[in-house]
Amino acid sequence: MKTLPPALAILLLIGTLSPALAADADTDADGIPDIAEPLLHTDPMNADTDGDGIGDLADSDAVNAPSPIAEGGAAATYRIGELLVENNVDPVAKKDAPDHLELQVFNDGSADLTDYTLFYTFTDNDSGVTEAYVVHPAVLIPAGGEARIHVDEGTMPGHLRANPNSIYLTSMAGKHVTATLQATGQAAVEATVEKDPGGAEQAD
Template structure:
């Protein structure tokens, strides 16, 4: 925590010193952290709560490490995870290669549609051991007897969630261990994991 706080302070001091030189103190997301400081904190200049834990980035002592929100127990899951992709993605509409991103397939074996999902995922850098963790509550419906895909990328279509452009996923070329948990209200969570090969978030495979 001390490292994060000192990094936050250093970033804010740097941004203050650069304001006069750049004649801009722009804070696009209004979180109190100037845009020029967000890359130093690995936070998203377009999202005031980068890790999705409910805390404003400036007030958050660790703004890219949300605690796990999944709840122990619950009814036996009627859903399961299919593919978890971090590379070799394909655009479902055009059937062409897509830029590498996190993509989770959820199957619903139950008799009722699934909504109100909570998704929690972590990234661990294979070289440095640095970790990030994010919470999303995607507006996705997984139809009864069907499946849906959740994308963490730059897309704006349904099922596409905003990726943090300053995340380890983008800024580190090391391999990464990725874990995913998905939970529907009242049900037990389901988990999965995948390894990402060394390399950045590629433009397309």
């Protein structure tokens, strides 16, 4: 007997319990009502929460993308500087910002870096639950320069949308965070950081 993807199973359960709930708004048109997305830890505004190319409804684990990182490749011309998950600062407002994933990337090469993949993971230190996401940031990292990639509310240039139902935001446990960056044809670079236990992610 074939096992149903968790999203489909929950959707069927909601429809059985309350047809009114099943007909609730579905902002990202992924087939999962917005009201059910928190139960799955999926993003109601992203039909493919983990970025693996499989829509959330059909995905057997919609918040755990398999790693897209390839082995080998030419020596990387880029490197990760800071990897922040707390004590973030808003450089424009010059004040503390809510905790979020922030990646500083240096480009030591002679060409702008535009074609690259970011693969990042969260592991809940209490429960062992993991999440893994794939994104392709539209953030140019200039030759001989640097840029910062933010995964948060996603409304400003250089900022990507974070999943609001992720364990990063919903679990008070400490978390182990990894970020792996890879440009086409080059070796990947990786950084890790620990996030302290805490509640809602407010500005420090």
